[in-house]
Amino acid sequence: GQQLNQSPQSMFIQEGEDVSMNCTSSSIFNTWLWYKQDPGEGPVLLIALYKAGELTSNGRLTAQFGITRKDSFLNISASIPSDVGIYFCAGTSQKLVFGQGTRLTINP
Amino acid sequence: NAGVTQTPKFQVLKTGQSMTLQCAQDMNHNSMYWYRQDPGMGLRLIYYSASEGTTDKGEVPNGYNVSRLNKREFSLRLESAAPSQTSVYFCASSDTWDGAVGYTFGSGTRLTVV
Numbered sequence: 001g002q003q004l005n006q007s008p009q010s011m012f013i014q015e016g017e018d019v020s021m022n023c024t025s026s027s028i029f030n031t032w033l034w035y036k037q038d039p040g041e042g043p044v045l046l047i048a049l050y051k052a053g054e055l056t057s058n059g060r061l062t063a064q065f066g067i068t069r070k071d072s073f074l075n076i077s078a079s080i081p082s083d084v085g086i087y088f089c090a091g092t093s094q095k096l097v098f099g100q101g102t103r104l105t106i107n108p
Numbered sequence: 109n110a111g112v113t114q115t116p117k118f119q120v121l122k123t124g125q126s127m128t129l130q131c132a133q134d135m136n137h138n139s140m141y142w143y144r145q146d147p148g149m150g151l152r153l154i155y156y157s158a159s160e161g162t163t164d165k166g167e168v169p170n171g172y173n174v175s176r177l178n179k180r181e182f183s184l185r186l187e188s189a190a191p192s193q194t195s196v197y198f199c200a201s202s203d204t205w206d207g208a209v210g211y212t213f214g215s216g217t218r219l220t221v222v
Contacts, residue, residue, distance in 0.1 A: 033210055043213050096208075
């Protein structure tokens with residue numbers, strides 16, 4: 001079946017640093033989505049990408065839909081303590097598939 | 109506030125007990141989903157309902173049953189709970205069955221089976 005490989009699995013950074021994470025797959029996806037899960041809550045949609053090559057920003061977050069349609073990345077600039085959480089990528093072709101998540105920890 | 113409401117938020121069961129997790133959405137979404145989240149495993153789909161009146165198995169359906177009671181409500185039942193079903197369960201809904209416009213998730217039910 002379709003699988004998404006999300007990396008890194010965890011990140012420990014200093015406040016103010018930039019963050020980069022990505023998802024790759026051997027399958028082509030029509031849509032890429034990025035979610036954030038705060039501790040004790042459900043995932044919340046951050047960014048949705050619908051076209052190959054598309055680059056979309058949401059505040060300090062920037063995500064891109066890879067040209068090959070098999071990958072996507074998410075960047076967070078100038079991290080702050082509230083960025084802590086688990087970030088999930090997800091892709092759709094005939095159904096929605098989630099990556100394993102990247103756990104972000106920030107040292108103040 | 110519009111969204112997905114799950115009840116209960118926490119539950120402890122003894123092995124062999126049964127229970128039903130409730131989920132309701134007020135966004136008039138067609139599709140609803142049940143996921144479980146375990147450490148290091150991400151989100152795994154248990155069952156989904158693409159539209160009212162239909163249900164289908166996901167990746168890990170064994171030990172669970174579902175009911176799409178109406179367009180708003182989608183319940184998950186554990187007939188005979190096992191310790192392996194200790195997990196956090198999330199209900200989600202979407203306007204399209206493939207989730208292309210994104211899912212809205214509830215805040216989760218934390219289930220412990222002892």
